[in-house]
Amino acid sequence: MDLIQYQDFLIQTAKSLFEIDSPSGFTTKVSEYVYNTIKEMGYSVYCNNLGNVIVKVEGKDNSHPVALSSHIDTLGLMVRSITNDGQLMITPIGSPILPTLDGEYCNIYTRDGQIYTGTILSLSPAIHVFDDATTRPRDEKNMAVRIDEIVNTKEDVKALGIEAGDFVCYNPKTIFTESGFLKSRFIDDKGCAALLITILKIMEKQKLVPQNLTYFCFTTHEEIGYGGSTLPSDIEELLVVDMGCVGADLNCTEQQVSICAKDKVGPYDYEMTNNLIQLSKRHKINYAIDIYPSYSSDAAAMWRAGYNTRSALIGPGVHASHGMERTHIEGLINTMKLIVSYIGINE
Structure with missing residues (x-):
């Protein structure tokens, strides 16, 4: 065949x-x-x-x-909590290799049907600001989602309708190469x-x-x-x-x-x-x-x-x-x- x-x-x-x-x-x-x-x-x-x-x-x-x-x-993520400065702490769904998610774009789905975008980052994301930017663990205690909205407090985030239990879905980045590889x-x-x-x-x-x-x-x-x-x-x-x-x-x-x-x-x-x-x-x-x-x-x-x-x-x-x-x-x-x-x- x-x-x-x-x-x-x-x-x-x-x-x-x-x-x-x-x-x-x-x-x-x-x-x-x-x-x-x-x-x-x-x-x-x-x-x-x-x-x-x-x-x-x-x-x-x-x-x-x-x-x-x-x-x-x-695999995926879920919002665990909201920080005082308006970031989303996460908990894994399944067993993603969390260090590979540092810098990945994501969608946040609220329970009332809103979709927001964001980026999964280390809590020490900038080499010019944090001495431990390259050494801080990349795990659920040390990574968070930066939301692409003007938010500065937990209340700002909650006003968007985002709560604990909302799903966080990261970009698969799907590519088929000319050499025949599927990367995703x-x-x-x-x-x-x-x-x-x-x-x-x-x-x-x-x-x-x-x-x-x-x-x-x-x-x-x-x-x-x-x-x-x-x-x-x-x-x-x-x-x-x-x-x-x-x-x-x-x-x-x-x-x-x-x-x-x-x-x-x-x-x-x-x-x-x-x-x-x-x-x-x-x-x-x-x-x-x-x-x-x-x-x-x-x-x-x-x-x-x-x-x-x-x-x-x-x-x-x-x-x-x-x-x-x-x-x-x-x-x-x-x-x-x-x-x-x-x-x-x-x-």
Whole structure:
């Protein structure tokens, strides 16, 4: 199957997803985008009570339901308190690498629908003013949001409608380079969500039917640990499509699809993982096998919720995860090749 012809659709879908602020707990707009995009293709799609978008695709055999899962929630921040001089102290949502946020532009969303802009900064932001500008820790006790409004006191900020509990969403800075790299925050996991939407587009255009009844699941609470806990109850196999990691003691590159044998929760299903390896070999897909000791996925939430479901994990190699991430179009395409092989629409 020629997947390259859908590369432009994949890139545009990814860009559209990255443009929508969606930290865990603030995902309504991204769920609506995914729902509407897939609904327009003619699929049966619904949102569950927590905002997960679920697409049910009938297969040649509906007796063995399987699922693909990617998450559309991201890392983010929330206002913790307002300082006396009118800055916003923050608390993280998920586990962003806070030092990488020093200097990032952001949006502040109030509970009454106002949106303000700002910049995330160290509390010692100027070398000409603060002796510890280069040495002060970059953590939630020592960083704040400078609002782009004339404010000098806590009361000035509150008059804008900004309160503790408001979401702070930082700029993903998405770029596709001429050399094929996707640079952006939140490739984990909007890059993979774009892959699943592209596969649905391919199936619609080419009138393809998967081997088994297949759920395409877009979850909204993965970054805080329970995205996979409300998936359809009849799933027998779950293939989680999330980022692969690139770095020390790991095999995967940004051009490959990573097959994860084990993360911090434990090994993934042996037979499913073997099948993915054999599919990669058979179809000449550029892959690597890795172990991620500081990683968990929707599968962990599913297992903790008591599902009797086997699971495996794949994804494109992503450098600098939870920071300023990067992958390559080859890694995305190789991941897509493995997904279409797994669901049986590549022949």
